[in-house]
Amino acid sequence: MQAYEALVAQAQAAARPSRTLIQVSMDSGAQHRGAQDTLAAIRTAVADRGIDAEVGIVGGNGMCWAEPLVRLTLPNQAPVVYGPVTAADAPQWLGDVLAGNLRPDLALGTEGETAIGDIVPFSQQPYFQVQRRNLLARMGKTDPENVDHYLATSGYAGLDKALDGLSPEDIVKLLLDGNLTGRGGANFPAGRKWDFLRTARGTEKYLICNADEGDPGAFVNRILLESDPFLVIEGMTIGGYVTGAPYGFIYIRDEYPLAVERVRKALDQARARGLLGKNILGTDFSYDMEVVRGAGAYVCGEETGLIASIQDYRGMPRIKPPFPAQAGVFMKPTNVNNVETYAYVPGILANGPEWFSSVGLGVNKGTKLFSLSGRINRLCIVEVDMGTPIRTLMETCGGGLDPAHTFKGIQQGGPLGGVIPADWIDTGLDPANFNSQGTIMGSGGLIFLDERDCIVDLCKWLTHFDSKESCGRCTTCRIGSMRMVDILDRMTKGIAVADDLAIMQHLELVMNNANCVHGQFTPKPFNAAYKWFKAEFEAHVFEHRCPSSACRDLVQYTIDPAKATGAVAAALVASCPVDAIVTAADSAVIVQDKCIRCGLCQAAVPDAVSVSPRTTFEAPVREVRYG
Amino acid sequence: MLQSRIGETIDQIVNEYRGRRGVLLQVFHRIQEAFGYVPPEAMEPIAAAFRIPPSTLFGTLTFYSEFRTEPPARVQVGMCLGPTCHIKGAEVVKQILEYRLGLSGEHDASLDVAIHEVECAGHCHLAPLVYVNGMPEGPVEVSAAQQLADRILSQVSA
Ligand SMILES: Cc1cc2nc3c(=O)[nH]c(=O)nc-3n(C[C@H](O)[C@H](O)[C@H](O)COP(=O)(O)O)c2cc1C
Ligand code: SF4
Ligand code: SF4
Numbered sequence: 109m110q111a112y113e114a115l116v117a118q119a120q121a122a123a124r125p126s127r128t129l130i131q132v133s134m135d136s137g138a139q140h141r142g143a144q145d146t147l148a149a150i151r152t153a154v155a156d157r158g159i160d161a162e163v164g165i166v167g168g169n170g171m172c173w174a175e176p177l178v179r180l181t182l183p184n185q186a187p188v189v190y191g192p193v194t195a196a197d198a199p200q201w202l203g204d205v206l207a208g209n210l211r212p213d214l215a216l217g218t219e220g221e222t223a224i225g226d227i228v229p230f231s232q233q234p235y236f237q238v239q240r241r242n243l244l245a246r247m248g249k250t251d252p253e254n255v256d257h258y259l260a261t262s263g264y265a266g267l268d269k270a271l272d273g274l275s276p277e278d279i280v281k282l283l284l285d286g287n288l289t290g291r292g293g294a295n296f297p298a299g300r301k302w303d304f305l306r307t308a309r310g311t312e313k314y315l316i317c318n319a320d321e322g323d324p325g326a327f328v329n330r331i332l333l334e335s336d337p338f339l340v341i342e343g344m345t346i347g348g349y350v351t352g353a354p355y356g357f358i359y360i361r362d363e364y365p366l367a368v369e370r371v372r373k374a375l376d377q378a379r380a381r382g383l384l385g386k387n388i389l390g391t392d393f394s395y396d397m398e399v400v401r402g403a404g405a406y407v408c409g410e411e412t413g414l415i416a417s418i419q420d421y422r423g424m425p426r427i428k429p430p431f432p433a434q435a436g437v438f439m440k441p442t443n444v445n446n447v448e449t450y451a452y453v454p455g456i457l458a459n460g461p462e463w464f465s466s467v468g469l470g471v472n473k474g475t476k477l478f479s480l481s482g483r484i485n486r487l488c489i490v491e492v493d494m495g496t497p498i499r500t501l502m503e504t505c506g507g508g509l510d511p512a513h514t515f516k517g518i519q520q521g522g523p524l525g526g527v528i529p530a531d532w533i534d535t536g537l538d539p540a541n542f543n544s545q546g547t548i549m550g551s552g553g554l555i556f557l558d559e560r561d562c563i564v565d566l567c568k569w570l571t572h573f574d575s576k577e578s579c580g581r582c583t584t585c586r587i588g589s590m591r592m593v594d595i596l597d598r599m600t601k602g603i604a605v606a607d608d609l610a611i612m613q614h615l616e617l618v619m620n621n622a623n624c625v626h627g628q629f630t631p632k633p634f635n636a637a638y639k640w641f642k643a644e645f646e647a648h649v650f651e652h653r654c655p656s657s658a659c660r661d662l663v664q665y666t667i668d669p670a671k672a673t674g675a676v677a678a679a680l681v682a683s684c685p686v687d688a689i690v691t692a693a694d695s696a697v698i699v700q701d702k703c704i705r706c707g708l709c710q711a712a713v714p715d716a717v718s719v720s721p722r723t724t725f726e727a728p729v730r731e732v733r734y735g
Numbered sequence: 736m737l738q739s740r741i742g743e744t745i746d747q748i749v750n751e752y753r754g755r756r757g758v759l760l761q762v763f764h765r766i767q768e769a770f771g772y773v774p775p776e777a778m779e780p781i782a783a784a785f786r787i788p789p790s791t792l793f794g795t796l797t798f799y800s801e802f803r804t805e806p807p808a809r810v811q812v813g814m815c816l817g818p819t820c821h822i823k824g825a826e827v828v829k830q831i832l833e834y835r836l837g838l839s840g841e842h843d844a845s846l847d848v849a850i851h852e853v854e855c856a857g858h859c860h861l862a863p864l865v866y867v868n869g870m871p872e873g874p875v876e877v878s879a880a881q882q883l884a885d886r887i888l889s890q891v892s893a
Binding site: 136137140141172173175322324325326327330357361362363364400401402403404405406417418419420421422423424437438479481482483487519555557560561566569579658660685686687704706707708711 | 756822
């Protein structure tokens with residue numbers, strides 16, 4: 109359309125760098141590592157030395173381990189990305205690169221297709237070679253706070269196509285042909301959901317983007333919103349056109365302040381360009397939306413909880429049906445999708461459904477974003493074809509684990525997901541492969557574990573999270589999850605009894621009767637863990653032993669009195685952060701009741717301190733905890 | 736005087752949103768940004784402006800862990816208890832901080848410092864991650880926890 113082409117032309121004119129361009133990647137991960145200081149240092153150096161260069165920001169490019177990243181585009185040369193570039197490094201680095209020394213030692217790679225000296229193109233590096241960046245195409249290359257950067261890189265081409273002759277029915281068909289499924293965990297076909305809302309009665313309808321991303325260790329939505337907010341907004345705008353919803357909400361968790369800020373800025377800019385609001389691109393289609401900032405409640409990620417939260421209530425999920433498509437926000441028909449789901453729509457329109465459906469090694473199609481954390485060497489975000497083996501992510505993208513330790517498994521799918529063992533390493537990351545084993549793949553968080561990590565303890569941690577985040581509506585969920593935590597807690601303390609394992613299984617049956625998936629899935633982590641790590645549970649229950657030595661209540665530190673006199677005694681006393689070491693009869697001893705088993709005394713004087721399995725336990729008790 | 740200024744600010748914020756639906760969380764956020772917490776004085780004007788019964792209002796306010804109903808401590812220590820922090824020893828770090836900062840009942844607890852839990856936001860390269868008044872510090876290994884506590888204490892007494 110003419111209006112669109114004019115915007116693109118304007119954007120291209122504005123965005124084309126005619127001089128040296130220095131961009132610091134600025135997502136919240138980079139900010140945590142001092143990117144703002146790096147940016148300030150570069151700005152100062154550029155100003156002080158009178159350098160003719162434009163300084164700005166771009167989003168992150170997924171290489172979280174190398175933040176802060178700096179992207180350098182010299183005239184007539186492909187961009188080179190450097191990292192980590194700290195504020196202290198920056199002035200020297202700047203001087204070098206502008207003097208012709210491209211600092212290959214600090215370079216991560218070039219975005220061009222040919223090497224620049226020793227700087228290897230990203231396209232020839234394994235980390236990028238195994239990825240397909242459909243959603244992340246702009247990541248780390250454009251300024252997320254500048255709509256022109258988005259427009260100049262085929263942004264809004266999907267919306268343009270939609271408004272330039274595609275009917276809502278056509279678009280639903282495109283999504284169904286492409287077989288786009290929800291990325292938030294449940295995997296439901298997005299086209300069908302959109303069609304429910306399209307055919308729902310009335311004109312007051314709403315769209316919701318679920319950016320509550322509460323799964324600990326999952327941060328793929330954050331990266332998308334921080335690095336390419338316009339993509340999600342465009343997806344929702346197309347959603348407005350297809351479903352007839354004139355208004356949308358994007359519900360962003362409070363832990364993502366930068367995402368809130370960026371999306372708000374993006375909405376303002378889109379409005380200013382006529383890409384949002386009344387008469388979009390000069391047509392008679394109107395759609396607008398706002399950001400709702402969450403306030404720290406995991407269950408608000410459940411769609412009915414989220415809807416309650418938007419409506420000013422406590423974010424408590426309710427029984428479905430009615431489904432949101434029938435009665436959602438303010439009891440009006442509503443469609444809820446995940447960030448990644450909406451983000452895929454513009455590309456499917458612009459490039460055709462095959463662009464999506466031809467990708468994928470298994471049952472499900474398209475690409476999927478994953479965040480790698482835990483014991484992995486390189487914290488990163490990747491986008492790979494559905495069905496890509498875990499090994500590829502772990503070894504090629506994440507740089508493997510510490511070679512001194514042994515890969516043990518992965519916590520996947522968030523606190524309602526599970527734990528899978530190391531022998532899944534060649535399994536493809538496709539929801540179907542997980543569902544067939546009674547677990548879920550989840551929304552993209554993969555937390556790598558090694559032999560130091562205790563599965564029972566992890567299970568307790570996950571269940572405790574679920575318990576703490578239960579909205580409290582159902583007794584089954586509220587009390588059931590507490591009982592589970594109690595039992596798991598006893599296991600990690602060596603005071604569980606054989607019955608406890610059976611009770612855990614009974615509890616699963618009980619919790620099946622909870623209202624929503626939160627309660628129903630709370631037993632899932634235990635379920636999966638017990639299935640694949642049974643021996644570990646049995647060691648805790650029957651032998652009061654933690655094979656990983658991670659459960660601190662199952663070990664005991666002792667000082668050899670003969671080796672802990674004089675200066676050594678003083679050193680031991682000084683080493684304990686909680687004053688649990690005292691001197692008695694000239695030698696240091698540990699007051700066991702005060703000791704938190706942090707191991708610092710042993711680290712300070714390895715010869716004098718030994719750690720051994722704990723031998724005395726309180727009698728097994730079944731306390732009932734209320735409240 | 737102070738009281739009336741609180742009231743004025745609250746009225747100002749409430750008026751900005753008056754007549755709109757689905758804005759309560761924003762209103763609470765704005766008030767918390769202004770005062771560091773949501774003071775009890777805010778309840779009546781909000782209830783009146785949005786015609787929400789005070790009981791519902793309190794229900795919403797207390798449901799969300801990010802809203803405070805009391806003024807925050809001068810030094811706030813946020814502990815990330817995400818999975819990577821957890822496996823890397825965050826709980827031990829927390830116990831050490833609590834002890835050193837006098838929050839475990841064995842030291843003087845009159846210091847103006849509080850520890851709260853922070854949800855994982857994927858900054859796991861800093862695990863175990865601790866925020867001191869919002870500024871990230873990490874990795875805070877078990878062996879570095881005591882030093883961090885000392886630094887926090889000097890900040891409290893400064
Ligand atoms: C306790 C709980 C938490 C959830 N959290 C999220 C979340 O953070 N993000 C999300 O997209 N979906 C979450 N979901 C799933 C949503 O209810 C819903 O299925 C999803 O947003 C639909 O989007 P999709 O079809 O695009 O996947 C959660 C579900 C439950 C039960
Ligand atoms: S299952 Fe749990 S989270 Fe879901 S409605 Fe019931 S109490 Fe609330
Ligand atoms: S293990 Fe830690 S808490 Fe226990 S005595 Fe040693 S230093 Fe103190």
